[in-house]
Amino acid sequence: MLKNFCKLFVNMGYSGFMINLDEAINLYKISTSVMREKNYEKILSIYNDCFQGKVANLFFNFAGTREFLENERRGLFSYQALKSRLETNKFETLEVRDFAQPVIRLMPLSHNEIFVLLKKLKLIFDYNYKTEIDISDNDIQQFMEEIFNKPGASEFLTPREVIRDFLNILNIIRQNPSIDKNILFGEIEISDERPDELSLINSIEEL
Structure with a gap:
């Protein structure tokens, strides 16, 4: 078909x-x-x-x-x-990639790439809501420092959670312009959001 x-x-x-x-x-x-x-x-x-x-x-x-x-x-x-x-091309390295093989491994985004991504998302957010949120490049850096330095960030944090929290903060500021964004940054929490089924499978296999 x-x-x-x-x-x-x-x-x-x-x-x-x-x-x-x-x-x-x-x-x-x-x-x-x-x-x-x-x-x-x-x-x-x-x-x-x-x-x-x-x-x-x-x-x-x-x-x-x-x-x-x-x-x-x-x-x-x-x-x-x-x-x-x-199986991956044995001659491939992190610096020398083979994009013609059947499996292409995605590399984690660097902090610089995430910073650029958040800047672009802020522009899209402003355009969509016809507004201009008071978030500067320094504020984005502060947000990233807060979220990446939280306990558990190195183990559980993914770009999805970073984007979600960033957009949630933009939404709060858009609807509550007088709120202190530094307070919002300080309320960020990191949790294990992996599916329960996958965690259970891994636990069984370890046993």
């Missing part, structure tokens, strides 16, 4: 069909090994069709965690045919 859709879109004038499959960790969470393997067989079939030239103009993107990929009991590497195809 997807191959036929792809042919249809190309005939309509598009260059191809791109399919994004997010949260692939849900395959990892399937408790029955037989069901997991059936899903992994389908992924192998997709891989083979794409890399053996059986389809054209079709792109699949699976987004998953390292655990989903490398865990040899439940992840893709538990399926030997996939493991042999998806």
Whole structure:
């Protein structure tokens, strides 16, 4: 069906069909090994069709965690045919990347990159609400210092939580212009927001 859709879109004038499959960790969470393997067989079939030239103009993107990929009991590497195809190029380093291989590992955002991201988000926020929040570059730096120096930040903090807290603060300031932003920065808390199911799976495997 997807191959036929792809042919249809190309005939309509598009260059191809791109399919994004997010949260692939849900395959990892399937408790029955037989069901997991059936899903992994389908992924192998997709891989083979794409890399053996059986389809054209079709792109699949699976987004998953390292655990989903490398865990040899439940992840893709538990399926030997996939493991042999998806192992990272051994010549790749942090400085020399290979973006032609099947698995592209995303590097964590640096603090400088997060700073630029928050500045852009502030511009988008102001544009969307037709306002101009009183948050300077120094304020963004202060916000980052507060959140990244909190206990647990190095273990649990992700860009998602940073963005969420930053936008929440912008919303509070937008609706309460007289509030002291330094007080808001000081109220930031860090918590473990990993899914309970994944934490339970990891605990069981450690046992």
